[in-house]
Amino acid sequence: MQTSKLAVIIPCYNEELCIKSTSERLCEVLDDLIKKGKISAESYLYFVDDGSSDRTWQIIEDLHTQNPNRFKGLKFIKNYGNQKALIAGLEGVRTLGCDCAISIDADLQQDENAIEKFIDEFHNGNEIVLGVRNNRKTDKFLKKTTAVMFYKLMNILGVKIPMNHSDYRLVSKNALDIMGKYNETDLFLRGFFHEVGLKHTIVKFDVKPRSAGVSKFNFMSLLALALNGITSFSVVPLRIVAVLGFFMAVIAFLVGVETVFEKLVFNNSPNGIATAIILLCFFGGLQIFCLGIIGEYVGQVFREVKARPRYIPEKELA
Ligand code: UDP
Ligand code: MG
Numbered sequence: 001m002q003t004s005k006l007a008v009i010i011p012c013y014n015e016e017l018c019i020k021s022t023s024e025r026l027c028e029v030l031d032d033l034i035k036k037g038k039i040s041a042e043s044y045l046y047f048v049d050d051g052s053s054d055r056t057w058q059i060i061e062d063l064h065t066q067n068p069n070r071f072k073g074l075k076f077i078k079n080y081g082n083q084k085a086l087i088a089g090l091e092g093v094r095t096l097g098c099d100c101a102i103s104i105d106a107d108l109q110q111d112e113n114a115i116e117k118f119i120d121e122f123h124n125g126n127e128i129v130l131g132v133r134n135n136r137k138t139d140k141f142l143k144k145t146t147a148v149m150f151y152k153l154m155n156i157l158g159v160k161i162p163m164n165h166s167d168y169r170l171v172s173k174n175a176l177d178i179m180g181k182y183n184e185t186d187l188f189l190r191g192f193f194h195e196v197g198l199k200h201t202i203v204k205f206d207v208k209p210r211s212a213g214v215s216k217f218n219f220m221s222l223l224a225l226a227l228n229g230i231t232s233f234s235v236v237p238l239r240i241v242a243v244l245g246f247f248m249a250v251i252a253f254l255v256g257v258e259t260v261f262e263k264l265v266f267n268n269s270p271n272g273i274a275t276a277i278i279l280l281c282f283f284g285g286l287q288i289f290c291l292g293i294i295g296e297y298v299g300q301v302f303r304e305v306k307a308r309p310r311y312i313p314e315k316e317l318a
Helices: 019-035 056-066 083-094 114-123 139-158 173-179 189-194 219-233 235-264 273-305
Strands: 005-013 044-049 071-076 101-104 126-135 163-170 200-205 312-316
Touching: 005 083, 019 044, 019 056, 019 114, 019 312, 044 056, 044 083, 056 071, 071 083, 083 101, 083 163, 083 173, 083 219, 101 114, 101 189, 114 126, 114 163, 114 200, 126 139, 126 189, 139 219, 163 173, 163 189, 219 273, 235 273
Parallel strands: 005 044, 005 101, 044 071, 126 200
Antiparallel strands: 071 312, 101 163, 126 163
């Protein structure tokens, strides 16, 4: 049987209430897999403290002092958001060394028992194993509907990420090396790991309610994530704007011809102030909407062209 060194990446933002029990539970899972000979005894947990203001980092430091081989960590100087914490985790474990890495949330909402299935699929030759949630029972109505809309929209726009895949996944060392070649500041991981084209599969898992604490996401941060996902992986919206503009121009031309025709043949002047106002508002709104779409792409270019560092680490426990 194959034995691989596994690194488990856990992004943490103000998770003082969860982190202790999470680390204990994950250690049980690792020990079980070590006993079964599926992963090596050097497998470890890698916490990324995303600029927490509570005791999160202290707890990570304590864990590291107790067992430096099992618990490692990185601390950001400020809060950069969950994607950056995940990227930092992937880069960190690549440097520290591992055969494969799994990212999981600090609140263990994603079923940790699926880790064994991830490892089995990895040993079956898959470089990427995507965790796909069985249902969204634990989500509130707004989150559920917006999430479904997001996945549908992404698929329409050509970014074929599987429905309901959160950032719970296994990636091989090879995939981490390829990620190292992507220099984008705002790398959208779900899109990236699906786009690279390595052999992949999915594993279904159940979602539990949050073990303690509150969700760190709000509507605006999810919207920002969705917009980044779209603008960094698809130019289809720009094409839609162009095509829409073309058809609008054709319609405008036809209306113009019709107006001239009416004037010449029936001597009718176009009347109807209401029609004029409606058309004015419609086209005005449409233009601003299209400009907004283009603006999102300009913003993406603006952020990327500055090539700022993705995050600034403050401390590392390796
Ligand atoms: N998280 C993070 N930085 C943030 C927000 C969240 O590292 O700015 C982490 C958080 O600690 C957790 C994971 O991302 O481990 C998922 O967050 P959360 O459980 O709050 O999101 P939800 O499950 O409600 O979508
Ligand atoms: Mg959660």
